[in-house]
Amino acid sequence: MRRMSFLLDLKKSFKRIFASEVIQNSKIRRSVLALGIFLSITLIMTIDFIPNAVKLEVGEVARQDIVAPITTTYVDKKKTQEMKQKAAEEVIKVWRTDPAISRKVQNDIRGFFNIIRKYQELEIPPNEISQISGDVSPLTFEEKVKMIQREVDFEISPEEIELALKQDPETLDNLEKYLKELILSYLDKGIQPSYLENIKTKIAMNIENTNYSTPIKGLLTTIADQVVQPNLVLDVEETRRRQEEAMAKVAPVERTIKQGEIIIRSGNVVTEEDIAILEALGLRRPQINFRTISGLIVIIFILMAVTIYYLYQYHPKLFKDENSLLLLGLLSILILIIAKLFTLFRLSNTGYLVPIAAVSILISILLDSMIAIVFTTVLSFLIVIITGGDASVGAVLLVSGITGVFSVSEVSQRSDLVRAGFFVSGAAALTIFAYSLTQPLNWVEVLKFTSWGIINGILAAIMTNGLLPYLENVFGITSAVKLLELANPNQPLLKKLLMEAPGTYHHSILVGNLVEAAADKVGADSLLARVGAYYHDIGKIKRPYFFSDNQFGGENPHDKLSPGLSTLIIKSHVKDGVEMAKKYKLPKPIIDIIQQHHGTNLISFFYQEALKDEKYENVNEDEFRYEGPKPQTREAALIMLADITEAAVRSKGFNRSNHNRIEGLVRELIRKKLEEGQLDECDLTLKDLDKIATSFTKVLTGIYHYRIEYPENIAREMKGVQVVNGDSHK
Incomplete structure (x- = not known):
């Protein structure tokens, strides 16, 4: 009775509005009615795009669950930066050859052997050559070794110097030539600083494989180890340029937050990632998303315009009946509100549960089956937007709604509405099952979603049986069900x-x-x-x-x-x-x-x-x-x-x-x-x-x-x- 009273009061309110002298014209009344329906649907569709502020900081404990009010996709800046850094690190560094290093290595080798040659021929100390007195004593071998050790730019043992001094000029020439050629062969290929020790090891192995005596091999190895240097210098600018190119090619890491998804659970400590999600949803500094709202308004306007034109073109009598238009508007608003309420359950694919077939059946019984199909199509599209669903949700809504229309084509009593509910359950469950098989879901999830289709049909039957008598009485519409009841001899x-x-x-x-x-x-x-x-x-x-x-x-x-x-x-x-x-x-x-x-x-x-x-x-x-x-x-x-x-x-x-x-x-x-x-x-x-x-x-x-x-x-x-x-x- 309360529902009947509410509907009657609502209808009387519209009548009082339409009774004013300002809108006695039927076209104006229909325009006012259409505007009211348009604003109501727009409010339902866009209410979530005006979020409440969430005042949380990193490290704080959430006192309640924070739920995403809308479905949104945002760029995860932290993950994106990590991917860019990884891409930069994977870029091969650019090296350029420094020819001065090769010259220096050759000079160092040549200088060592020239010093050896000089002291092989020298009999007196270099600082006493200018003295001509006969009391100058000649250099001893040990003195030569010490002097050479002081004059050579790198560390070398006295024993190795002695070994070098004892070599004849031809041997010295051969050793110098061999060492130069060996080291230059590596320098020509380029030696990076990080590979220097590896190159020294390879040079030592090359020397070890020669026919020289062991002491000579040791001498050459020491000289090579002291004089060889990396000749590849990092080209910082070119490397940085290539790294920047690689980083620019990294696609932003996007993350989708679905409507109803729990962002932060009660009792959890807020992290930087949580704050980033709140920022993406606009919950930290709530701002009206005018762009999205404008898009939704245009979509609603287009769908309403198409629907109104359809009624005007193919159902002109009903188009002029404000009572029927009000009924269509209220049923549309009702099912959209129900869809909005279902989103509060924070379940995925909540659109599967929306009993759109109830509206389809009511419109079919009270007005016309073709109008019911048109409204089912339009409302399915809007419900998908509200619930954040995908194509499968739209398909389930459309199939269940049209099944409801066809199932009451020959209704003879109210119990037939229950039968229609079973048909809707079967059609919705079968559609959900088919779509679930195309997704990477386990069998538990498949059965869960399929059961939602059955629940959908049951809700549609309950809603239809509950609303039909009230709508008939309030709007003065005589349905086939009502007539069949009146035809009963009892x-x-x-x-x-x-x-x-x-x-x-x-x-x-x-x-x-x-x-x-x-x-x-x-x-x-x-x-x-x-x-x-x-x-x-x-x-x-x-x-x-x-x-x-x-x-x-x-x-x-x-x-x-x-x-x-x-x-x-x-x-x-x-x-x-x-x-x-x-x-x-x-x-x-x-x-x-x-x-x-x-x-x-x-x-x-x-x-x-x-x-x-x-x-x-x-x-x-x-x-x-x-x-x-x-x-x-x-x-x-x-x-x-x-x-x-x-x-x-x-x-x-x-x-x-x-x-x-x-x-x-x-x-x-x-x-x-x-x-x-x-x-x-x-x-x-x-x-x-x-x-x-x-x-x-x-x-x-x-x-x-x-x-x-x-x-x-x-x-x-x-x-x-x-x-x-x-x-x-x-």
Whole structure:
């Protein structure tokens, strides 16, 4: 009841708004309604793009879970910098050869051997050469060694110097040449500082593989170890340039945070990475994301414009019905709010749970199945955006919604809505299962998501059954489900009609058969016509015996009344029927049929009686007519024609060659109503009237066909057989 009250209050609010003089124009009212729906949907879609500030610093403890309000992708600066640094480190350094190093190495080798040669020839110390006195003593071998050791630029042992001094000039020349060639062979290839020790080892191995004596090998190894230097110098600028190029080629490391994902759990210490995510989501310094909001507004505008144009182009009658437009808007807003609420559960693929099929089924039942499919498509797209889902969510929503529409194409009772829910569950679960197989999910996750499809259908069935009665009553829409319920003979009003006015009940059933057969021929709503026929004469319940249907050969009360009073009683059954229909809360289309089924017909019998009665000097024909209005719909017109046709044919009591006589009477009655203008305000054509006459004739002929009269003895025998069989009612 509270839900009903809320919906009624909401509808009254819209009516109060639309009742103002400023927006009496229907186009303005529809524009205001569309704007309201547009703003509501926009608010639902963009509310998460206005985040609340999260005041946390590195090292603090989070007091509550921090959840991502939207799905966003950001550049992880720390990871990106690490990748760039790694790329720079992997760049091969650029080295250039320094020719001065090669010259210096050669000079060092040449200088060592020249010093050896000089002291081999020197007999006196160099500083005493200028003295010519005879008391200068010659250099000893040990003195030469010491002097050479002081003059050589690198460290070398006295023993190795002694060994060098003892070599003949030719050997010295060969050793110098060999050592130069050996070291230059490595210098020509280039020696990096980091490889110097490795090169020295290789040079030593080369020397070791020669035929020189061991002491000579040691001498050469020492000299080589002392003079060899790296001749490759790092080209800093070129290396830096190449490193920068490599770093520039590194793609930014992107990370996607999905809506509803927990960023920081309660009790965890906040890290730099957490702060980076908060910054990316705009939660540290909340700013309105005008760019994203603008994009969503444009998307919503485009989808609404397409939908409105579809209604304008293909459903112009509904497009002008503000009541139906309001219903479509409220259902759309409702399902989007539900989708938004599901995002609070912080589950992946929450879109699987949104029962969009409920809206699809409600629109299909209350309005039109094609409109339901269009709205299902549009709403599926919006729900995917709200829930941050992917193509699989959109597919599940679309499949479940369309399945819901198809599953209620032939609904006959409310229990069929439960069956529709099972169909939706199966379709959604199967779609989710198929998509899950294409993803790297384990079987537990596959089964979990598949179960969500089943839950989706159950929620859709519950939501549909719960909302349908309220929407029917609040918006005054008569659904097929409602009509089928009213057609049930156990309805209180029909039972009352059967018990208190049985003749009228039987007549109404026959009229229902007539209009149902004809409605299919002329494009009318056969279900509405049949149910309307059942209730069109309920006003006769108030005074049943004043109508010939219920007199059963007894005294006619009109014999004691004046024609004027009898006319008032006859006419009153329409007004009484409308009041009774409102009391029992029958839908407006049924009430309209009750009010229009006699149009402004003349009650000719009592009118003629009044003309004959001398008490009436001036007989006003309008006083003997029903108050109307004339039938406004095909269904009401069909019931008017079926009402008079059935009564007329029944009153004739045909019992011979009925078909032609019935057809003639039917066509004559329809022609008279056409000439009297009773059909002017409905959209039946002459071709439709011909189809109606043919259909009525076929049904009436089947009811009032010629029956043979059984001989009396056969009748007695048949009666005896029935009694013996224990069935005296057959």
